[in-house]
Amino acid sequence: MNQIGYVKEIQGDTAFVIFKRLSSCGDNCASCSGSCEAPPLVLDMDNTISAQVGDSVEVIMEDNTFFKFTFFAYVVPLILMLAGIAVGYLTTHNELTATFTGLAFLALSYGILRIVNNNHAKNKKETVAMVRIIDKDELARLGL
Secondary structure, three states: OEEEEEEEEEEOOEEEEEEOOOOOOOOOHHHHOOOOOOOOEEEEEEOOOOOOOOOEEEEEEOHHHHHHHHHHHHHHHHHHHHHHHHHHHHHHOOHHHHHHHHHHHHHHHHHHHHHHHHHHHHOOOOOEEEEEEEOHHHHHHHOO
């Protein structure tokens, strides 16, 4: 999966690259009037191509890695929250207690994700990498 990002900041050998997220309506917000806003995503990665602040760069990520990150970010918290609701309801038969137990499990899932993320950052194989700097003429051809 290739994306085009913008180098926001350089700190030593690390580049902070900002990506525009697509909204759920495919950036055709005028047609859906859902007033959704997709905040940008910032990733830090090794600056292997000597990019400078303000450069547009092509970034590659393996599809398998992308799906794994997506699974951990969305599916794991959902499963743990639903498990917490089930455990809370089955043990107390009280819906309010089940709700708070589900929220506690959801908070627990974010703690687990933080630990997994920190562990991945320490042991990371370069799964996201800058490939090349894109010049302004090519950006204009791509309509960006």
